[in-house]
Amino acid sequence: MTTDGDRYERGLEALRTLMGRDRGPTPAPEEPPSAADLHRVFIEHCYGDSWARPGLDMKTKSLVTVAILATLGAERELKIHIRGAHNMGVTKDQLVDLLIHIAGYSGVPRAVHAARLAREVWREMDGR
Amino acid sequence: MTTDGDRYERGLEALRTLMGRDRGPTPAPEEPPSAADLHRVFIEHCYGDSWARPGLDMKTKSLVTVAILATLGAERELKIHIRGAHNMGVTKDQLVDLLIHIAGYSGVPRAVHAARLAREVWREMDGR
Amino acid sequence: MTTDGDRYERGLEALRTLMGRDRGPTPAPEEPPSAADLHRVFIEHCYGDSWARPGLDMKTKSLVTVAILATLGAERELKIHIRGAHNMGVTKDQLVDLLIHIAGYSGVPRAVHAARLAREVWREMDGR
Amino acid sequence: MTTDGDRYERGLEALRTLMGRDRGPTPAPEEPPSAADLHRVFIEHCYGDSWARPGLDMKTKSLVTVAILATLGAERELKIHIRGAHNMGVTKDQLVDLLIHIAGYSGVPRAVHAARLAREVWREMDGR
Amino acid sequence: MTTDGDRYERGLEALRTLMGRDRGPTPAPEEPPSAADLHRVFIEHCYGDSWARPGLDMKTKSLVTVAILATLGAERELKIHIRGAHNMGVTKDQLVDLLIHIAGYSGVPRAVHAARLAREVWREMDGR
Amino acid sequence: MTTDGDRYERGLEALRTLMGRDRGPTPAPEEPPSAADLHRVFIEHCYGDSWARPGLDMKTKSLVTVAILATLGAERELKIHIRGAHNMGVTKDQLVDLLIHIAGYSGVPRAVHAARLAREVWREMDGR
Numbered sequence: 001m002t003t004d005g006d007r008y009e010r011g012l013e014a015l016r017t018l019m020g021r022d023r024g025p026t027p028a029p030e031e032p033p034s035a036a037d038l039h040r041v042f043i044e045h046c047y048g049d050s051w052a053r054p055g056l057d058m059k060t061k062s063l064v065t066v067a068i069l070a071t072l073g074a075e076r077e078l079k080i081h082i083r084g085a086h087n088m089g090v091t092k093d094q095l096v097d098l099l100i101h102i103a104g105y106s107g108v109p110r111a112v113h114a115a116r117l118a119r120e121v122w123r124e125m126d127g128r
Numbered sequence: 129m130t131t132d133g134d135r136y137e138r139g140l141e142a143l144r145t146l147m148g149r150d151r152g153p154t155p156a157p158e159e160p161p162s163a164a165d166l167h168r169v170f171i172e173h174c175y176g177d178s179w180a181r182p183g184l185d186m187k188t189k190s191l192v193t194v195a196i197l198a199t200l201g202a203e204r205e206l207k208i209h210i211r212g213a214h215n216m217g218v219t220k221d222q223l224v225d226l227l228i229h230i231a232g233y234s235g236v237p238r239a240v241h242a243a244r245l246a247r248e249v250w251r252e253m254d255g256r
Numbered sequence: 257m258t259t260d261g262d263r264y265e266r267g268l269e270a271l272r273t274l275m276g277r278d279r280g281p282t283p284a285p286e287e288p289p290s291a292a293d294l295h296r297v298f299i300e301h302c303y304g305d306s307w308a309r310p311g312l313d314m315k316t317k318s319l320v321t322v323a324i325l326a327t328l329g330a331e332r333e334l335k336i337h338i339r340g341a342h343n344m345g346v347t348k349d350q351l352v353d354l355l356i357h358i359a360g361y362s363g364v365p366r367a368v369h370a371a372r373l374a375r376e377v378w379r380e381m382d383g384r
Numbered sequence: 385m386t387t388d389g390d391r392y393e394r395g396l397e398a399l400r401t402l403m404g405r406d407r408g409p410t411p412a413p414e415e416p417p418s419a420a421d422l423h424r425v426f427i428e429h430c431y432g433d434s435w436a437r438p439g440l441d442m443k444t445k446s447l448v449t450v451a452i453l454a455t456l457g458a459e460r461e462l463k464i465h466i467r468g469a470h471n472m473g474v475t476k477d478q479l480v481d482l483l484i485h486i487a488g489y490s491g492v493p494r495a496v497h498a499a500r501l502a503r504e505v506w507r508e509m510d511g512r
Numbered sequence: 513m514t515t516d517g518d519r520y521e522r523g524l525e526a527l528r529t530l531m532g533r534d535r536g537p538t539p540a541p542e543e544p545p546s547a548a549d550l551h552r553v554f555i556e557h558c559y560g561d562s563w564a565r566p567g568l569d570m571k572t573k574s575l576v577t578v579a580i581l582a583t584l585g586a587e588r589e590l591k592i593h594i595r596g597a598h599n600m601g602v603t604k605d606q607l608v609d610l611l612i613h614i615a616g617y618s619g620v621p622r623a624v625h626a627a628r629l630a631r632e633v634w635r636e637m638d639g640r
Numbered sequence: 641m642t643t644d645g646d647r648y649e650r651g652l653e654a655l656r657t658l659m660g661r662d663r664g665p666t667p668a669p670e671e672p673p674s675a676a677d678l679h680r681v682f683i684e685h686c687y688g689d690s691w692a693r694p695g696l697d698m699k700t701k702s703l704v705t706v707a708i709l710a711t712l713g714a715e716r717e718l719k720i721h722i723r724g725a726h727n728m729g730v731t732k733d734q735l736v737d738l739l740i741h742i743a744g745y746s747g748v749p750r751a752v753h754a755a756r757l758a759r760e761v762w763r764e765m766d767g768r
Contacts, residue, residue: 003259030250032220034311038243041228045301046236046744055290055737060700064738067704068745071711073201073585074237076244092544097695098704100553104686105708107491108558109586115550116588122542131387158634160604162439166627169612173429174360174620183353183418188316192354195320196361199327201585202621204628225311226320232302233324235747286762288732294755297740302748329457329713330749332756348416356425363619364430365458371422372460378414430616439609444572448610451576452617455583457713476672481567482576484681488558489580492686493714499678500716506670515643546695557685567674 008040011048018051018058018084059088063098070099070114071106079117086125136168139176146179146186146212187216191226198227198242199234207245214253264296267304274307274314274340315344319354326355326370327362335373342381392424395432402435402442402468443472447482454483454498455490463501470509520552523560530563530570530596571600575610582611582626583618591629595637604634648680651688658691658698658724699728703738710739710754711746719757726765 015021027036051061062085069078085095095118103111143149155164179189190213197206213223223246231239271277283292307317318341325334341351351374359367399405411420435445446469453462469479479502487495527533539548563573574597581590597607607630615623655661667676691701702725709718725735735758743751 004263007260028247030247030254030256032224034221034224035243038224038227038231038239041231041305042236042240045231045305049297049301050737050741050744053737053740055731055734056703056741060703061741063696063700064704064707064741065745067708068711068742069237071708072235072237072746074241077237077240091695093546094695096544096546096550097690097693099550100693101690101696101701101704102708103550103553103557104690105491105493105705106712107489107494107584108554109489109581109584109589110491111550112554112589113586115547115554119540119542126542128542132391135388156631158631158638158640160608162605162608163627166608166611166615166623169433169615170620170624170627173433173615177425177429178353178357178360181353181356183347183350184319184357188319189357191312191316192320192323192357193361195324196327196358197621199324200362200619200621202625205621205624219311222311225306225309228309229306229312229317229320230324232306233321233747233749234328235745235750237745238747284759286759286766286768288736290733290736291755294736294739294743294751297743298748298752301743325749328747328749330753333749333752349418352416352418352422355422359422359425359429361619361621363456363617363622364426365453365456365461365617366619367422368426368461369458371419371426375412375414382414384414434609434613434616437609437612439603439606440575440613444575445613447568447572448576448579448613449617452579452583452614455580456618475567477674478567480672480674480678481562481565483678484565485562485568485573485576486580487678487681487685488562489577490584491712492682493709493712493717495678496682496717497714499675499682503668503670510670512670516647519644549693553689557689561681561685 004040004044007044007048010052011043011046014047014051014058015043018062018087019080020087059085059090062088063090063094066095066098066114067102067106070102070110073110073113075113075117078114079121082114082118082121083125086121092122132168132172135172135176138180139171139174142175142179142186143171146190146215147208148215187213187218190216191218191222194223194226194242195230195234198230198238201238201241203241203245206242207249210242210246210249211253214249220250260296260300263300263304266308267299267302270303270307270314271299274318274343275336276343315341315346318344319346319350322351322354322370323358323362326358326366329366329369331369331373334370335377338370338374338377339381342377348378388424388428391428391432394436395427395430398431398435398442399427402446402471403464404471443469443474446472447474447478450479450482450498451486451490454486454494457494457497459497459501462498463505466498466502466505467509470505476506516552516556519556519560522564523555523558526559526563526570527555530574530599531592532599571597571602574600575602575606578607578610578626579614579618582614582622585622585625587625587629590626591633594626594630594633598633598637644680644684647684647688650692651683651686654687654691654698655683658702658727659720660727699725699730702728703730703734706735706738706754707742707746710742710750713750713753715753715757718754719761722754722758722761723765726761732762 062081065081066085069081099111099115102114190209193209194213197209227239227243230242318337321337322341325337355367355371358370449465450469453465483495483499486498577593578597581593611623611627614626702721705721706725709721739751739755742754
């Protein structure tokens with residue numbers, strides 16, 4: 001039987017692989033102590049429970065994640081995961097293909113929005 | 129039989145209790161006169177028809193409102209109602225519990241987004 | 257440190273309190289063995305991580321859950337949680353108040369839909 | 385100053401024009417007395433406050449309503465309003481044009497869903 | 513049989529009529545060559561396939577588009593299409609009526625958000 | 641330059657590969673002639689413009705499609721694409737992994753809904 005600690009550590013490791021950094025709980029002075037539980041939940045639900053599973057490779061999962069976040073219209077998280085997708089080896093051309101898929105299934109406004117964020121990520125990647 | 133005027137006044141009073149201020153129609157020069165009807169609708173649908181009803185207390189309603197706005201991904205309104213929830217006596221710890229609930233039911237990205245706004249509200253509350 | 261087993265057991269107990277029954281994993285012949293992990297995730301994310309926390313009482317949480325599910329337009333889960341809300345002591349009048357709140361914030365179609373499911377639950381509760 | 389009664393009556397009249405029938409509150413035995421308030425809210429928010437206004441004609445409003453309900457994925461209300469749109473003089477060809485618009489903006493799955501409901505309405509209209 | 517070129521040109525012409533400008537593909541240095549396909553898809557799905565069709569006039573389509581974008585909570589696209597609606601002859605009063613309709617069907621938060629963007633457009637139109 | 645005919649044919653071929661059948665326009669007696677354009681739009685936007693592109697393989701696209709449809713809560717289309725995903729070689733275990741990912745990002749209710757449809761598809765696949 002695994003412990004919650006295992007799950008959390010496994011999640012942080014997946015996050016490190018995806019984003020090249022550790023985005024674990026960083027308690028802020030305005031947060032109550034219980035906010036640590038919230039940060040754990042974020043890491044455990046997405047990273048410990050899903051990203052750390054081996055059934056689908058991380059490149060595929062990052063494409064799926066970008067598609068979900070674009071469909072939800074979740075701006076900030078979407079930009080982070082477009083970068084994550086490129087970290088996992090998704091090419092710009094493949095991201096364009098994904099955005100065309102999103103346009104058909106989630107509607108053009110969601111894809112236009114995601115395309116604008118992709119250009120921001122690309123500019124940062126190109127060092128412009 | 130109540131009049132629309134009653135409904136509107138009742139709504140403004142509920143709004144005053146919740147937000148500590150009166151956010152009724154403030155006509156702007158660029159608005160057509162009919163915009164006054166729009167502002168009335170906003171106050172009447174939410175405040176006159178719901179917040180002013182006695183069946184559920186205002187603290188409970190403010191938790192429900194935060195959950196709905198987080199699920200919709202409605203940024204600005206969400207921040208206003210996180211503050212409103214604290215005005216109604218919701219503690220930071222209880223808001224954290226609500227965010228954990230939202231993470232499970234509406235997905236982690238919606239809860240992450242709401243948590244960021246909560247930190248902004250908390251910083252303002254703490255006078256930082 | 258708690259173990260995943262604790263979390264799961266805590267979740268099942270909360271589910272039992274809310275629904276008067278144990279809705280834990282019931283493997284079906286068509287499911288692969290890994291589906292057990294999926295059922296655990298469902299219990300753990302919602303029940304183990306949130307419902308089992310003591311910060312907000314279960315009656316409040318059930319009102320919040322109904323509001324989220326109505327906003328999402330999630331039919332089947334919504335009906336289950338309307339029943340759960342009544343199990344936690346929410347009165348029919350309080351549920352009506354919640355539906356009026358949902359009409360204002362999530363729009364009338366979401367509330368109409370929830371009201372239809374509420375009538376189904378009420379008929380079953382009344383033994384009609 | 386108008387009274388709530390005016391608003392409600394005005395709404396019922398708009399509903400009668402649109403649907404060719406009066407869909408006002410029909411209390412069911414399982415409903416608590418307060419459910420009458422909920423039915424009033426449904427009529428007042430949509431019909432008394434919007435459909436009864438003269439700024440946009442009812443044909444235009446019915447096209448807008450179908451588009452919103454398709455975007456929300458609200459099945460039952462959507463079918464009722466597709467019929468309403470035809471009652472207001474929208475032709476089948478115009479509804480097809482609307483569905484093509486919805487496909488672009490809300491995504492193909494929402495339009496496919498609406499097209500299936502349109503075929504059901506059309507079969508009923510054709511007496512098949 | 514039309515060619516894809518026809519469809520794209522037809523779309524650009526509809527866009528020109530609606531927005532008073534040509535918003536066709538403007539390749540940015542950070543974009544891969546395949547991004548041109550994405551821009552074509554945006555123009556073709558919305559403008560070539562829908563706006564260029566004659567069944568519904570452009571004024572009606574612009575009201576429908578504003579309603580969809582408000583329902584989706586798509587901020588930037590919504591502002592562009594509020595301006596487009598006014599270009600097509602929608603008056604400020606008619607836009608207010610549309611926002612009241614959106615409040616009823618998509619909920620007050622979506623309408624509040626759209627009203628804020630409308631005020632921005634109106635200020636720009638008034639040259640303030 | 642390709643013609644619309646190419647696009648449509650390319651789309652039908654992708655659809656045939658994915659679903660093992662041709663789901664092109666089948667005019668029903670209740671449909672106006674213009675409905676043929678609607679069916680073309682459905683095929684062209686999703687299949688001709690996206691599925692037929694070579695940048696992402698069809699297995700990956702089918703996982704992305706299931707994730708989008710689950711996030712939208714689109715019942716019927718979701719079931720069709722769960723079957724499509726299995727046609728493209730996605731294993732039951734991989735689908736479970738996808739559902740766990742959806743639970744984290746789009747919330748447990750969306751994943752529970754998709755899991756119920758997956759069991760229906762699995763029963764049909766197993767010949768039960």
